[in-house]
Amino acid sequence: RPFHVEPTNIVSVNDDMQRVTDEASAMNKRIHYYSRLTSPADRALIAPDHVLPAPDEIYVYSPLGTAFKVDSCTDGYGKNSSLVTIFMIWNTMMGTSILSIPWGIKQAGFTSGIILILLMGILTLYCCYRVVKSRQMIPLTDTSNWEFPDVCKYYFGSFGQWSSLLFSMVSLVGAMVVYWVLMSNFLFNTGKFIYNFVHDINVTDIVPGTNGSNKVICPSAAGDHPPQNRSVMFSSGNRTGFELFEEWWDKSQTVPFYLIAVLLPLLNLKSPSFFAKFNVLGTVSVVYLVFLVTVKAAHLGIHLEFNWVTENEFFVPEFRILFPQLTGVLTLAFFIHNCVITLLQNNKNQENNVRDLSIAYFLVGLTYLYVGVIIFASFPSPPLSKECIEQNFLDNFPSDDIMSFVARIFLLFQMMTVYPLLGYLARVQLLRQFFGNAYP
DSSP, X not given: OOOOOOGGGBSOSSSSSEEBOXXXXXXXXXXXXXXXXXXXXXXXXXXXXXXXXXXXXXXXXXXXXXXXXXXXXXXXXXXXXXXXXXXXXXXXXXXXXXXXXXXXXXXXXXXXXXXXXXXXXXXXXXXXXXXXXXXXXXXXXXXXXXXHHHHHHHHHHHHHHHXXXXXXXHHHHHXXXXXXXXXXXXXHHHHHHHHHHHTTEEEEEESSBOOSSSOOBXXXXXXXXXXXXXXXXXXXXXXXXXXXXXXXXXXXXXXXXXXXXXXXXXXXXXXXXXXHHHHHTTHHHHHHHHHHHHHHHHHHOXXXXXXXXXXXXXXXXXXXXXXXXXXXXXXXHTXXXXXXXXXXXXXXXXXXHHHHHHHHHHHHHHHHHHHHHHHHHHSOTTXXXXXXXXXXXXXXXXXXXXXXXXXXXXXXXXXXXXXXXXXXXXXXXXXXXXXXXXXX
16 A cells, blocks of 8 residues: 655655655554555554545655555545545445336335335335445454455354345346346447337337327237237338348347447446446436436326225225335335445545435435336326236337437446446455455
8 A cells, every 4th residue: 555654754745856864764663564464455454544645645655765645546436535435335226226116106006005115115225325334333453454354254254245145146137137138239220220210110019008109018918919919010111131230230139249349348447436427427317217207197197096905906005915026126226225335435524425326316216206106106097007017117108209219329328327237336345355455
């Protein structure tokens, strides 16, 4: 780590080549000697971060007896403001789960759905708060560089360390796989929409739906009316060119590999500050999604009927026994517990960690409530049943809907901002346990 030289130990502060005293040189050698007495994974003899001065007061000592001032030795660590930290947690936690909240409310019932979102948000926030405080409650030990598996090792031994690392890797790598599949899907649909628009290819979804300019469709009705659930394409372009496009723009064989060219350079960056600030850009997609929901609801109106027990053709009861499906969605929607220590390590004001975490959870819960309630309430029943709400509510809008097309582009962009951060979290937690350093 950079060696700090007190201003009194710098012989001349005006010279470009600043000499240090024998006392400062001896102290530097002593610290280097102590650091070599243990393995890199053992932090017992490493100077703790809280004794280091601000970055603009740090000097790196050279064996030649000179001290150089370092302008950016921390490489972005501890540089994130509270605002960046809040938006980073908000955007990271709120992935594609937001698209399934209206469906979850439909499964649980309108009233019970709202109650479950509030209760699950409070419960997961408290659990996340306990994870954050668990590191600070360890006495007489510098835990500033500890990750979640290190905390589990302290409380539960080696079993807790490796089991927490295993489950953390499963959740992170699993999320990365799911994100890759969804990004491929969104990129494929985006490219296909653009190609159809440029080459004057009209795609008509023949499924039950409403009439008018703000059309809403019911793809799930295909089970009752299979002959009507199909798409018809009317093309005035070159058929050979369309076949060539389908060959090079395939959802499973080509498009997933195109993402490598974009994401591989981002995955190899080292600065956590860059990941945080790049991740914040993904909140633009959330803002647009809220805007889309508001506009659609303003045009469709509110369609609610409170049936506490009975179920009719167009509405669902307020309480349904299918509520565990919503709690399952919410468990993942509010889950960030294995990453929260890593994310908050780079917060400039560590004393505000709990406050910033609580604000982020409040924003996430408020967004889930707003999107879920508005989509459920404005879904046109009648003529369609609330049962028609899809697991991805964007599928309830026709394929030629411009606002839904733009929403898919924004969601693709959001996933591309979250994906490098997930890779960084997985790398930091895994490599630090084996090598004691995220970049061995």
